[in-house]
Amino acid sequence: MKKRNTEIHLKKQVDEFGNPIFEVFNIDLNQPIDQYLLKPDVNFHNLADRQLMINLLQRKKKGLLEINFIRKALESTEFFSKGEHKNMLKGVPPKILAQCLKLKFVKKRYVIFNQGEIGDTYYIILDGEVYTLIRKPQIELQKQIEATKNQKKIIKQNNNYNSLDLKKEQLRQKLLSTKFFERVKVYFQQEGGKIKTQFSSLLRKTALGIKNL
Incomplete structure (x- = not known):
């Protein structure tokens, strides 16, 4: 059985603003084709993909097929x-992604947003x-x-580096102090041992002297 190639046609319509709307139909069934939705190499810059x-x-x-497309x-x-932003969309559940995406048609010379306005929408031009x-003056x-x-970013990075260097220096001083006290402790232990030995020897000599008397 030979595999039949599916031919794609774009049916152009016009919305209430006079903007073109395209629909993709299967030439045989006159219905949207699932085979095209399964294509792995979807490209936004491809006209047919973008119109679909x-x-x-x-x-x-x-x-799910439509959302993944x-x-x-x-x-x-x-x-x-x-x-x-790479791989940002991979972890978004299909239902959430579908809720976030909205299609908007605008008239010619329509102002989408003004310079300086705070917005929460990212626009992608699909057609036009x-x-x-x-x-x-605003450019300058x-x-x-x-x-x-950029300057603030550089200063922040330098501050981070300086803070890191300070922490390293503090750690180094702490280690040096610890080693110093350990050495002093060992020294006193050693000296204390010597003093204790000498004192014991002195006591023994004194005791012998008393006995001889």
């Missing part, structure tokens, strides 16, 4: 594939592009802030 991800994020209920797509992005507007200020942060 958009489709999956629109669903209120997501199965989204996870693999996110892990292929630069943010989640390098540095401290955004513009970043930063005031010129931002550079100064970054430079100050």
Whole structure:
């Protein structure tokens, strides 16, 4: 029996804002294909993978295969594939991951957030592009802030090293003091033994002298 190749088609629709929505269908069954979800080499930069991800994020209920596909797509992005964020998503339970991911469509010239605002959301552009507007004075200020942060980081590292050196020196002094007192103790024990021996000898000589009298 020959294995049949599954052909993938993207069906384009439009949402309430006029933004495109893509759905992936099996050409034979006209249903989302599970075979594609099982592919090991999911790549966020692949158009078909990214559009399928958009489709999956629109669903209120997501199965384990769908969540794992989204996870693999996110892990292929630069943010989640390098540095401290690498492998961050591997330990997140599928249900929690699905609750944290939200799909948002925005109109053209819509302001997502303003410079200086405190936020708790990380945005990934799935389709389209955004513009970043930063005031010129703010650029220089931002550079100064970054430079100050770097200086503080260096000072903190130096303080850590100095603190570590101080602890090492304190430990060394403690060891030296301990060795000194041990040596003094041994010395007095030795000297005490000598004194005790000499005193006993003196007593014996004195006793003999009295006896001879």
